[in-house]
Amino acid sequence: MVDVIGYLALKVFTAHVTGNLVLIAALVVRGGPPTIDEIMAVPVFVLAVAGVWFISKALNRRGAALVRPLLLLQLLLLTVTLTVAVIYDPAANPRGVMADVTASIAISAMACQFSLLRLGMPVAPSTAVMTGNLTTVVLTLLDTVSGGQQLMKGSADQLRKTLPLVIGFFVGCVVGTAAVSWFGNWAWSFPVALAALAVVLAPKAEITPPSF
DSSP: OHHHHHHHHHSSOSSOHHHHHHHHHHIIIIISSOOHHHHHHHHHHHHHHHHHHHHHHHHTOOGGGGHHHHHHHHHHHHHHHHHHHHHHOGGGSTTSHHHHHHHHHHHHHHHHHHHHHHHHOTTSOOSSOHHHHHHHHHHHHHHHHHOSSOSSTTHHHHHHHHHHHHHHHHHHHHHHHHHHHHHGGGGGHHHHHHHHHHHHHTTSTTOOOOOO
């Protein structure tokens, strides 16, 4: 949801580093120099991930103990994104300074989410890499319904974990697009609400952070 809102409102991918790298390369080769926000997206993501690592070290926690504090950090970053977007209306000038600032904060929030998965829930499937998740869904579904020897280890369990993520990601994109169309900058309140819900559910170790 954050990625589609960021792309529609700010013209930059906030959670899809691959997409930003592709855009930068394509613009350099065929379309002239990339814009500042596209150039900033990758280093901002890297710095945000590094920042989460330092925060985690400072907290002296690891594994599941990191989930709640990192979810709180993500909620804070998304709330700041919403606040800046509502006050400064960066969507009115997607190439302006405030759009770059808003995008950077949103990118940092997504970097926090991805770092949380790696540091706090390393066995959980990714909430953003839908190419890999969709591949897993297809392979495990075929394994599950075909019977006989399975090509994928624990196919039924992997399908149970991954299929809701693919469906949730698509639904989130649809809801995010509708939110931008109907509510403008207030669309950022939707991922804020989901992040707050994730914080509430955090004590349950089996809960996977939702895809925003």
